[in-house]
Amino acid sequence: MTDYHNIIDQFRADMAAAGMVVKEPIVADSVLHRVYVDGDKSGTQNGAYILHANQHPAGYFEHFPQGLKVTWRLDGAGDKPLSLAMRRQIEEERKRRQVERKERQNETAEKARWIWQNAKPVFDEAKHPYLRRKSVKAYGLRTSRGALVVPFFDDTRQLVNLQFIDVDGNKRFMAGGRKKGCFSLIGEPAGAERVLICEGWATGASLHEALGALVMVAGDAGNLEPVAIAARRWHPNAEIIVAGDNDESGVGQTAAKKAALAVRGKYLIPEQTGADWNDVIAAGGSL
Incomplete structure (x- = not known):
């Protein structure tokens, strides 16, 4: 033994x-x-x-x-x-974790709504270094303690999480909050015939300004496909375009292609390695 x-x-x-x-x-x-x-x-x-x-x-x-x-x-x-007893313990633990995760997500959503209600609207983009550097409008963003506050919604359009972007462009979501399948909106959802999906908020702002279309911001590459699926549920007949990043690692391109394939959509990737669509549009380029 x-x-x-x-x-x-x-x-x-x-x-x-x-x-x-x-x-x-x-x-x-x-x-x-x-x-x-x-x-x-x-x-x-x-x-x-x-x-x-x-x-x-x-x-x-x-x-x-x-x-x-x-x-x-x-x-x-x-x-x-x-053993059967061990398998039961594992299943019980998984169920317990699901309950704990749901409770944390609900608590975070309540806190997010409170922060959002008390954050200050951005009236002058030129006064925030990040918006000025990215050459984009605020499109309804707010500020809290110097950071931009980006609202993220679930597929019932309930605010469930916030992303904070500081003056240097560092980004963080609220710990314990939902992110998968959640998104920030730029533009009017009602009657949208074209929906663009991208990773970052500044990229989304540039895309909306250039094309006037509804943009759903996923927050990162891993969330592109879940957001694309939510977009297809909302807009079954719309043209869906996933505007991915051209990452040196290839992660952004792969995620964009996968998301587009999942919803019978299209994908667009900037030609320059390391660039996103905010970089392209801010430099005078086009889609």
């Missing part, structure tokens, strides 16, 4: 190799444990594991922020599945 400590060491090593470093003691008692994962915000317990160390050492570990979910068996332990 494999030594108990060897089982613990192998389990911890495999967790770390998957990107989940746990420094606290690992307990092999076939019970689900919530743990702090190295690199997460202090005080959180965003990791979970179960470890069974009897005749057939097996377990499970999960890191919620990464979306990491791994069913584990000791090398050479065979293919014996996890």
Whole structure:
């Protein structure tokens, strides 16, 4: 039989190799444990594991922020599945996490609406360095503590999150808030025959000013496809164009193509590597 400590060491090593470093003691008692994962915000317990160390050492570990979910068996332990009790614990933990996430999202949405109501409208774009640098209008943005405040809505058009853009262009969303499938709007949704989808707010402002079309700002490349799907539900007959970024990594281009394909739309990518459509339009170019 494999030594108990060897089982613990192998389990911890495999967790770390998957990107989940746990420094606290690992307990092999076939019970689900919530743990702090190295690199997460202090005080959180965003990791979970179960470890069974009897005749057939097996377990499970999960890191919620990464979306990491791994069913584990000791090398050479065979293919014996996890016990029914362990599988039930995993399912119960997933349900508990869903409830916790929903509660955090609701709390964040309430806070976002309060901040938005108390933020100040932008009346003079020239007074904010970011808007001046990007050569775009405010289109309804507000400011709070010197940062631009960008509202993000879910597909029921309820405000659920905010993005803050400081004077240097650094961006952050509210922690715990919804983002997937959520968007900021520039333009009038009613009767839109063409919808453009892009990553950044300044890019969206430039696109709207150049074309006069409705723009849905996704916030990042990973959210382009969920927002495109929401756009298609809202506007089943509209032309949908995903205006992607030309990233050196290729991430923006790939995400734009995937989003366009998902909704039978089109995609446009700037010719210059490293450029987005705000760069192109601000320099006098066109789509």
